[in-house]
């Protein structure tokens with residue numbers, strides 16, 4: 001028995017290394033100015049999918065919506081154990097809020113088709129909303145389990161998983177197909193050396209055309225032949241536009257995004273003044289007196 005699992009992964013700006021040019025005047029992220037990394041919890045979602053593949057047998061398809069260089073997180077997923085990759089890329093997707101993002105990903109999932117599970121990270125470290133997974137489940141009319149730590153059981157009809165809740169955990173079982181958002185509760189496996197040697201050649205059609213152009217190689221037939229050759233060896237990364245995914249142009253990108261970031265402010269945290277208290281009865285009594293008189297206590 002084999003399953004088909006889609007994992008949605010996002011390339012995000014490294015929020016540990018924010019610079020002054022991080023935001024554009026329109027309030028959207030200036031991705032070109034920041035180093036790009038694999039969203040951390042999406043690595044946990046991928047790891048969970050690969051564990052299910054090891055335990056039950058599965059085809060793992062990774063998908064992302066992003067600019068052409070987001071293909072990098074797809075290649076990284078292939079190095080770790082994913083079987084196929086899809087890049088949803090089109091200028092029309094730019095400026096999407098969570099509503100437009102989850103709609104675009106729902107079109108992508110429908111085009112991939114015939115899936116048993118969709119896994120997402122709980123949250124992306126740039127937008128930080130944790131809305132995309134749940135919204136995607138709603139759009140596809142799927143049962144969902146959020147904050148998943150571990151899958152306990154999987155069969156062709158159900159999945160049973162343990163999810164984190166405040167102060168403990170909860171075990172839920174839902175019917176397949178289903179969507180789960182995954183938290184940082186496993187150790188993502190490293191990239192596999194043999195897979196890296198194989199999949200470093202994986203390309204989207206645009207990347208391949210760019211490689212040829214950079215080499216001043218303009219033979220269209222040679223390009224088509226190489227594309228066919230890579231496809232036969234499982235090394236083509238699918239590249240879909242909004243039209244390929246049959247996405248309604250009114251529901252994607254800035255046009256389909258009711259959320260507008262009105263203002264971005266830099267917050268500079270300053271250490272407040274510190275005060276030494278003598279560890280004596282008199283010091284403590286004086287502190288209590290001050291706390292009561294400024295109404296912090298009492």
Ligand SMILES: Cc1cc2nc3c(=O)[nH]c(=O)nc-3n(C[C@H](O)[C@H](O)[C@H](O)COP(=O)(O)OP(=O)(O)OC[C@H]3O[C@@H](n4cnc5c(N)ncnc54)[C@H](O)[C@@H]3O)c2cc1C
Pocket residue numbers: 008009010011028029039041042045063064065066095096097098099101105119120121122123124125126127128129130131132133259261
């Ligand atoms: C400062 C700031 C504030 C913002 N505020 C809002 C806001 O209030 N409301 C709003 O709607 N949008 C907001 N956005 C935009 C929002 O971040 C993006 O629309 C983003 O595409 C989706 O939201 P997220 O990053 O919060 O994803 P989350 O919902 O946190 O992501 C959860 C998971 O969904 C999957 N996922 C998310 N995006 C993609 C993708 N492009 N491709 C593949 N998988 C994906 C991943 O598995 C990810 O782990 C804001 C952006 C910024 C920079």
